[in-house]
Amino acid sequence: MAVWKCSQCGATKESRCKPKKCPSCGAENTMTKAEGQGESSSSCKGRGKKSCKS
Helix, strand or coil, rough: CCEEEECCCCCCCCCCCCCCCCCCCCEECCCCCCCCCCCCCCCCCCCCCCCCCC
16 A cells, blocks of 8 residues: 655545545645655556545
8 A cells, every 4th residue: 555645734644546635634636645655656547456436
């Protein structure tokens, strides 16, 4: 799993796929992959897994 960090408030969330909005402040499209954490791909699509829903 990857660790995602909100660029607005700094909250983090562990998830396979990029969250659509921050679980803390609710801002949309602010979640970025935390450096040095998790998988090398930012999306689970195309790896034979079901698509993620946030």
